[in-house]
Amino acid sequence: MLELENLEVSYGAIQALHGISLAVEPGRIVTLIGANGAGKSTTLRAISGLVKPRGGAIRFNGKNIAGLPAHQIVQLGLSHVPEGRMVFANLTVQENLLLGAYLRHDKAGIRRDMEQVFKIFPRLQERLQQAAGTLSGGEQQMLAIGRALMSQPRFLMMDEPSLGIAPLLVKTIFEKIVEINRTRGLTILLVEQNANLALEISHYGYVLETGKIILQADSATLRADPQVRSAYLGG
């Protein structure tokens, strides 16, 4: 469904990605793990068009989307839940969700999908008219995911959904990620520092180190790999 081929990204003179190649099959949860600065977020940002790749290809359903502006990439069915959630704090929860459906014009469908989001995250319905900035970190993450679902994506990217969130809510959110993947068949590319958690819910994993993929395997295999265990899973 999504293929990266030799993806290279630079920030000025600093090269962040040195030729990343990976593939995500439809219906799966694939994770990128790695230390801070390994290039996980940059990979997602390149796919969603927030940074322009310097080289390589990004193929989504066979079409090269490398270099397209972000708003056109959303239209193709890729949605990105960015690191740090980036909810619109000055807007209400409802306005945030409607912005997720910015490119859609089917009012009935938008309403139906909003109901779906409330089924996954009932908390959001309770806070519908509240400014998103008044939500807790965990609730903001729910909103960011709900907002991304409102565009009816076929492919969902999530960047550090556990970052800065109370442990209890992290568990809930990861359960919801699995639920979204299972019930909707939505393909997910997950970036996560908490490698334990990420490998637990994913089917396949890539390990990134300083802009390169150094290891890839089924998540279960990676969890058993001594190198991965010592470097990313705390022994």
Add this chain to the structure above:
Amino acid sequence: MTEFLQQLINGLALGAIYALIALGYTMVYGILRFINFAHGDVFMLGAFAGLFFTPVVERVFPPQSYSGGLVVLLLAMAVCAGLGILIEMLAYRPLRNRPKLTVLITAIGVSLFIEYTCQHRLVFGAAPRKFPDLIPVKTWNVDLLVISSTQVIVFVTTLLLLVILRFIVQKTRMGTAMRAVSFNEQAAALMGVNINSIISFTFGLGSALAAAGGILFAMSYASIDPLMGVQTGLKAFVAAVVGGIGNLPGAALGGLLIGVIETFAGGIPGLSNYRDGIAFTILIAVLIFRPTGLLSKPQVEKV
């Protein structure tokens, strides 16, 4: 008491015009985080558009009629909306990823370019022009108060435009996208918002309001010239900062406040010579005691 009320009315009429211009400064700042110093010149161009459209409109509508005046206003707003969008596309868009200072200096350049091009004798010429009466000139006396039809039109037009603007920003899809871009451009792009079209929309909206301000100003003071946007634009910019830059109700409040205070100062013997300095005195006071402006809210990041 009568004099107080009279000055208040005069001040509010002036302040309403500042408010209309200030909204454009603050909207553009909200989206792009830079001050469009050419905005005052769009205000001037609005007045001149009115000057040139009036004889054309008077061929169809009766001269000095409310309907004709409205058509002139709408035409000037439309032309300036287009000009605002054009200025952004030609001057600022190529600098989108450059430091804000580059854009700011470019804005000053655009402003000077418009001012001095318009002073050329083949354009508008440097001499002040008389602005025609767009509407029936009347005055009403209430007790000892004098209210002119122009003042009434200034209030009604400003109020209507503020209501329409509020509706656009708060209730429409474009307005919601504007607020989203203003909060976080990248996140808005991830929603599918085309940032460039929102920026164009914002420039168009702000420039249309400035044009309305230009027409109302020209109706109130009857004389227009290519440099009329310099001082008025600067004061409107001050109004936007006083209200809290990026904050729409703040810009409206700041405009009214500066108009009223300036008018009162003009009526005090000994202070009247300092009338034009008042706005900047207020600016200094606000920057010292409430640097983020009167209506700004502190932003807190939640974890």
